[in-house]
Amino acid sequence: MKSLDNKLMLGLLAFGIFGPVLFPDYTFQIALMWIMVLFAQTWDSMGGQMGYNSLGNIFFFGCGMYICTVTQVGLFYDVGDYTSATGSNVTFSDSQYFIGLGVGILAAGVGASVLAACLGWTVFGLRGPYFAIGTLGIALSAGELFGTWDWVGGGSGVAIPVYPGEADHKSMFFYTLCFLAAASTFLFYRWLFSTRFGLAVNAIRDDEGKADAMGLHTLRHKTVAWCFSAFFLGISGALFGNLTGFVEPLEVAFPTATFGIFMVAMSLLGGSGTFWGPVVGAIMFHVIKEATWTYFLGWQWVALGVIIIINVVYFQQGVVGWMQEKWPEKFGIEVDSSMSMEDEAKEAAQ
């Protein structure tokens, strides 16, 4: 498993570097794929590893997007003036653009985490389906609230400062940022789940009442897990906003019914609760999605729906989950084949 692990990582690294060189026409799609990988992994760190299925994680994506945009503009101009003139009244110098972007991305991550910490105090009182619906409510209402907030452009949205350079450079620049964001997310969670934190969130998933009874700081772990998730989602929102160039509340910033649900669907497809599952699921899902959009236009949502239904009804453990059941030794899980009546009898005889 260790060597397979490294091979997979090398493969992804190679594709990350050479993908846009070999398929320059698909740079945007590949960039989007890395964002999907980030989505799935941040979702699964809660849903799969901790048993808290959030349907509203897209909230942090949208907030990150808005925080970044407001920072990019607000560092140099008045945000209200900028949005009311839909961004046509100002230009940004090169240094203003890059400083704004850098600070904006960081602020997006930190801001989203702060929001997660505040929300955590209330929503973590909810369990199971109530938590799912509660978080969904947050994401849906955020979309509506931002739509009425004129300072950030309201329902008509806000244009993001334009990249000062050629279009090709822009796409490579943001591609690199997306890849770096996904790679850092991956490496971060790889480290995180090797510490005590990993076992603690797994324990919360398996039996939270027991974890409470053992004195584990469950709320602390849950809140911190959500903050990490929000941090990377905030950054991905900042990048995605800049990639599209325009922020609008319902379709771009808080697309709950598409990206918000894709996060869950991708993790389930790959194998929720396994480390590689979300990564594999996101890549598969994205490739299938892009292929159906190209070759079955008009039927693409039907195709996606069918995949989700097959996954949920017949194949709940997902691709990596299935492999883990089939070849447990490869995943470092030991199975006792003699565990049976015989064993019980032996135990009794001792």
Next chain:
Amino acid sequence: MSNVIEVTGVSKSFGGVVANHQVSMEVPEGRITGLIGPNGSGKTTLFNSIVGYHPIDEGSIKFEGKEISKMNVQEIARLGMLRTFQQTRIYGKMNCIQNLLISIPHRNAKFMDMFAPYDKELTDKAEHLLEYVGLYQKRKLLSGDLSFGQQKLLEFAMALMNEPKVLLLDEPTAGINPTLINGLIDRLQRANTDFGITLFVIEHNMRVVMNLADNVYCLAHGEMLAHGVPEDIQSDQRVIDAYLGAH
């Protein structure tokens, strides 16, 4: 001899059902105290009140002289008072070693301890305790795949890993075959003598409780019926009536 748990006049009702009425009792430090009573007599309710599962209606519960009746489950657990469950509860999708590693005491856990690695010392301790309860061979198996009896032993090992001062055991031998029960009694006694853990045990199996406990409380209909050394309790007419249903 000081009392580690002091319960004074505790009452708890669920709607119209009075589960505990004016219950008072003490658990002396370093000893094994038993709690018996017919089904529905309020034993588990008393346990739950002590470890903070639900607020009590009236009365006082003290742990090492400190009032704990307003504290929550986690805080009480971190003081060093732990309970096991009647329906064994373990982390089923984790292996036995992991189950023990996550059970380390969180008494002085600082924020950054969440991100600490597990050092060799802890892994060794986990393996040692698994050996102590006889699960060393199964240490890498998912705990959810163990038999019920083995899960009970695992839960006991997890409790020991937490280094509690007091351990409240809710029917430790329920559902375990008779031969394994002897091994369990032996281990409970050794936990008391070797690790110095005070035990407070709910038990239905009279043979077990009479062998194990230094003194026994008997609850009936939510009220404390009798208290004494096992021999006295065994011959107490009120206890016999409560169990056999005399009128």
